[in-house]
Amino acid sequence: MTNTNEPILSYLTDMDGVLVHENHLIPGADKFLAELRTNDIPFLVLTNNSIYTARDLQARLRHTGLDIPVESIWTSALATATFLNDQRPGGTAYVVGESGLTTALHEIGYVLTDSDPDYVVLGETRTYSFEAITTAIRLITAGARFIATNPDATGPSREGILPATGSVAALITRATGREPYYVGKPNPLMMRSALRRIGAHSQSTVMIGDRMDTDVISGLEAGLRTILVTSGISGRTTAENFPFRPTLTIDSVADLVGHTRAPFDL
Incomplete structure (x- = not known):
C-alpha cells in the first residue's frame, strides 16, 4: 500500500479533462498550476496526443489561459x-x-x-x-x-x-x-520517462488524471499515488467498476489549490 504520508514533491498531470476540456480552461486549473510554480514544485503535463510538438501545445494552451513552459509538456511522441x-x-x-x-x-x-x-x-x-x-x-x-x-x-x-x-x-x-x-499511457513506461524528465521519484510524485483506464492505472503501475478528477471521462460511479482505485477522488484540480503539498489531507 502506497504511503499517503510521504511528502509531495512533484506532480504529473494529464491535460485533457484535467486542465482543459474541448479547448476551454477547466476552472481552477490556472490557479493550481500557478501555485505549483510559486512553490517551485516540479510538474509535467502529459498527453497521449502525438500530433503536436510541445511548442505547438504551449501555444494552444496559452489561448485557454494556461501559461505552461515547453519543458513542462510531455507527449507520447516525446x-x-x-x-x-x-x-x-x-x-x-x-x-x-x-x-x-x-x-x-x-x-x-x-x-x-x-x-x-x-x-x-x-x-x-x-x-x-x-x-x-x-x-x-x-x-x-x-x-x-x-x-x-x-x-x-x-x-x-x-x-x-x-x-x-x-x-x-x-x-x-x-x-x-x-x-x-x-509507448504512451497506460504503459507505465511513459510515467517513468516523465519522472526522469523532471528528476522526480515515484514515492514523492502524484499522478492526476481523469481516466481510470489510462491515467490512474499507469500511475499505479509506476508506483505513484494517484488522484482522479471527475471533470473529464471517469466519474465516481464508473470508477467503482474497476478492480483498482485512485488514492484520492476529487471534483477538479481546483480542489487542490492550497493543498498541493498535502493533497491527501483534503
Missing part, C-alpha cells in the same frame, strides 16, 4: 522518441503521423525513410492515407518493428468521435498479424 533512442540510437523509421512525432524523432537523430527502416512508428493524425497505411503494412511484413505512440481507439472532435491511433493500429495488426508496442 516518450516514443526517448524509448527508441534508448533501444536503438541513430536508427531509422517510417512514420505515419504528424509533426509532433516526426519532429521528436528528428531531434534524436533518427532518419525517416520508407527504405528498409528499423521501425514503423504509428502516431495520431487527422489525415490517415490508404497509401501510407499500405506502406506501413508492407514494411512490417518485411521485418520492420511495429511501434505505436498510444493505444487510444478514438479521439474527440466537435462533430463527434474520431478514429485514433489504436484503431489504425488494429487495422495494421489484422493485415500483418503483428501487434505494436504501445
